[in-house]
Ligand code: KG4
């Protein structure tokens with residue numbers, strides 16, 4: 049199966065998303081988000097997300113098939129996010145995908161959400177870079193990974209020891225009353241401010257940290273420092289706070305990602321996950337990678353945040369590599385480790 053037609057379903061958080069790919073060509077990418085129903089709570093409410101997935105699932109599948117101009121019987125394989133994520137939300141996608149696979153008598157690939165974030169890059173760029181260092185930064189995760197082969201071998205180098213990068217954006221945006229999700233709002237506001245106006249801390253970058261946990265992240269100290277600053281400087285300039293806060297995150301993420309490239313001798317870097325949509329992260333990453341002779345790949349901003357195309361992409365890569373499909377009766381796993389790329393018996 050060299051150009052498999054794969055339908056991918058993503059429901060790990062608040063997006064009901066269905067993508068359809070043929071091999072590495074994107075045919076449809078439909079997203080129904082319940083974000084507005086969560087906004088007034090300042091974060092995703094699991095029960096609301098699950099109910100929204102149930103309502104949106106069927107129309108989203110139908111719209112994706114229409115967009116791709118294919119019918120269900122053309123599908124060669126189904127892929128679905130099995131974890132990590134909110135278990136009630138995941139179960140809606142998993143149940144729907146299993147039903148489709150059984151009904152169509154086609155294989156199912158129950159894949160890892162984090163690996164899928166990285167694999168979406170394979171739809172954008174012709175030649176996969178493997179091995180590559182991957183910086184995965186989303187609302188729930190921040191990890192540095194070594195991807196030896198996207199369907200079979202991902203090694204974790206480090207991760208956040210407290211908040212995820214996107215979570216830090218969301219929490220600071222909440223304190224600054226910028227709404228939810230906070231990343232895009234801070235990104236926009238930071239454009240009007242100075243990144244060097246306030247010298248916020250860079251987590252886990254002392255010389256001792258570089259010795260003991262070079263590839264781990266910590267953003268809780270930064271969060272506290274920003275909150276204290278807002279309290280103690282009543283006439284603060286919002287755009288300067290946004291820009292300086294964002295700069296601290298961008299700086300640390302890239303210091304560690306480039307250090308991982310250097311020490312592993314791997315001269316390519318993929319940045320994926322919702323925070324990879326950040327315009328400052330994208331610009332600074334490009335400048336630093338150019339200087340260090342590292343090839344950088346970041347998916348288009350619209351493919352960085354949660355979507356179904358990334359799940360379909362990983363499913364299609366699995367099928368093309370003749371990986372064993374998942375058993376049809378598998379469990380969603382809210383804390384599936386990134387090293388488990390797909391669920392196997
Ligand atoms: O990957 P994603 O869509 O969902 C998870 O798997 O968590 O990531 C969502 C996160 C949110 O925290 C959101 O604030 C952040 O990505 N995000 C951004 C930007 N766009 C989304 N963070 C910074 N700058 C952005 N432009």
Ligand code: ZN
Nearest residue numbers: 186321322354
């Ligand atoms: Zn995600």
